[in-house]
Amino acid sequence: MARIKEFAGLRPDKKIASFVAELPYDVVTSEEAREIAQKNQYSFFHISKPEVDLSADVSLYDDSVYATGRKNFERFIGEGILKKEESPCLYLYTQVMDGREQTGIVTCLHIDDYLSDTIKKHELTREDKEIDRMKHLDSLNAQAGLVFTFYKEDGRGAGLFAEAIMNPPEYDFTTADGIRHVFRIIRDSRLIEEFKRCLDPLPLYIADGHHRAASAVKVGLQRRAADAAPADEKEYNWFMAVVFPHNQLKIMAYNRVVRDLNGRTPEEFLQRLRNDFDIRKHDSGAPSKRHTVCMYLEGHWYEMTPRFEIPADPIKSLDVSIVQDVILGPVLGITDPRRDTRIDFVGGVGGIDGLCSRVDSGEFKVAFSLYPTSIEELMAVADEGGLMPPKSTWFEPKLRSGLVLHQLP
Numbered sequence: 001m002a003r004i005k006e007f008a009g010l011r012p013d014k015k016i017a018s019f020v021a022e023l024p025y026d027v028v029t030s031e032e033a034r035e036i037a038q039k040n041q042y043s044f045f046h047i048s049k050p051e052v053d054l055s056a057d058v059s060l061y062d063d064s065v066y067a068t069g070r071k072n073f074e075r076f077i078g079e080g081i082l083k084k085e086e087s088p089c090l091y092l093y094t095q096v097m098d099g100r101e102q103t104g105i106v107t108c109l110h111i112d113d114y115l116s117d118t119i120k121k122h123e124l125t126r127e128d129k130e131i132d133r134m135k136h137l138d139s140l141n142a143q144a145g146l147v148f149t150f151y152k153e154d155g156r157g158a159g160l161f162a163e164a165i166m167n168p169p170e171y172d173f174t175t176a177d178g179i180r181h182v183f184r185i186i187r188d189s190r191l192i193e194e195f196k197r198c199l200d201p202l203p204l205y206i207a208d209g210h211h212r213a214a215s216a217v218k219v220g221l222q223r224r225a226a227d228a229a230p231a232d233e234k235e236y237n238w239f240m241a242v243v244f245p246h247n248q249l250k251i252m253a254y255n256r257v258v259r260d261l262n263g264r265t266p267e268e269f270l271q272r273l274r275n276d277f278d279i280r281k282h283d284s285g286a287p288s289k290r291h292t293v294c295m296y297l298e299g300h301w302y303e304m305t306p307r308f309e310i311p312a313d314p315i316k317s318l319d320v321s322i323v324q325d326v327i328l329g330p331v332l333g334i335t336d337p338r339r340d341t342r343i344d345f346v347g348g349v350g351g352i353d354g355l356c357s358r359v360d361s362g363e364f365k366v367a368f369s370l371y372p373t374s375i376e377e378l379m380a381v382a383d384e385g386g387l388m389p390p391k392s393t394w395f396e397p398k399l400r401s402g403l404v405l406h407q408l409p
Helices: 030-038 063-078 111-115 127-140 158-164 189-199 210-226 266-273 319-328 348-360 375-383
Strands: 010-012 082-084 090-097 100-110 147-151 169-174 180-186 204-208 238-245 254-258 277-282 293-297 300-306 343-347 366-370
Touching: 063 082, 063 127, 100 111, 100 147, 100 189, 111 210, 111 238, 127 210, 147 210, 158 189, 180 189, 204 210, 204 238, 204 375, 210 238, 254 319, 254 348, 266 277, 266 293, 277 293, 293 319, 293 348, 319 366, 343 348, 348 366
Parallel strands: 147 238
Antiparallel strands: 010 082, 090 100, 090 180, 100 238, 147 204, 169 180, 254 343, 254 366, 277 300, 293 300, 293 366
C-alpha cells in the first residue's frame, strides 16, 4: 500500500512566494543559478544550490557548500522568509502550461514503501549524486525538493481533487517561462483521510526526482539505525513528494545529438542505416508515430521507419532503446550513453529548432528526434521492475522548489 501523510510544511509568505520559488537544483547550471540568485535575496537557489554564494572555483561537493546552504536556510527562517505551518496538512499544487492543467497532492511518502517497491522506480541513480543530496539534506535537516510521483487514475480520485480545488489559493503566480503555479492548503481532516483511503491500495510511480527520493530514504535509514527508540511516525521515515493522477501528465521527447559519424561520411552513414530502416526526407523533424525516428543530417530532416520486427519486451520496444540498440551502439560506437562525451541530450522544450541549431553550429554532426515515451510505457517498465534507458522521459512543466519544505526535527 502507498501510505501518504500530512505534514507541517515550512513555506514562504504568500507575498514573496513567487520570488522564492525556483526550478529544481538539477535542471539549471551553477552559472545560471548564480546569475539569478545574485539579483534576488529570496531565491531558493541560495538553499538548493548554495554554491551560488561561493567562488566559482569551489567544488560543488566541498563541505563549505553544504555549510553555506545551512547558513542560508537559517537566515531564511530567521528573517521570516520561511515559516512553519501551525499544524500538519496536505497541499494541492496546480500547474498550467499552454492551457494544459495538472494538479497533484503534496504529501509525505513512507521510506519502507520505497524499499518494498510499492513506490516504483524506472531509473538508475548515481552514487555521487545520492551522496550530494544526502549531505545537503543532513545539513539542512530538511527535504528541500519535491519528488514527482503519480498513480494510475481510474476515476476514484476525481471527486476528491474537485473538492480540494475549491480551497482558495495560497499562492497563485506565473513564472517567466509562462507556467502558472497555484498552491492550496488542505486542512480539512475528513478530506485528508479520504485522500489517504483513495491512495492507500495503489502503487505509486516516480516520474522525476529519483536521486531526491533515494537520498531521503538513505538518510531515513541512517537515522532509524541511530535512534535508540525508533518509531514509525518520526519524520525521518517520510519524504516529501507530489502525487499526480497519471492522466494529467505529459511526457515530452528526450532527443539525442552526436558529435561525429564514427569515421563515416554522411553518404556512408545513410547507406548503413538503410540496412535497418526505410528512409525518406521529412519536413518537420517530428516523428509521425511511435517507432519512427527523425534524423537531422547535413541540413536535411529524414524520417526512418524500422524494417525489422519491434521487440515485445517493454524495455527493448521503447523508441529510445531502438535508437540505442540499432543506431547509437552498433553504428556510432556509443555503447555507454551515460558517460560517452560524444553524445548529448536535448529534452522537452529544447524542441526541433534546438536540435537543428546544435547541428548547424558544427559542434554536432547528427541529431535524432524521437517520439515521446508514453506514461503507459513507463508504467509497463516499472511494473516489471525494469529500468528505462538513460534520458528516456522529460516531464514538463517542472515542479518549483521552495514552495514547501519538510523538516526532520
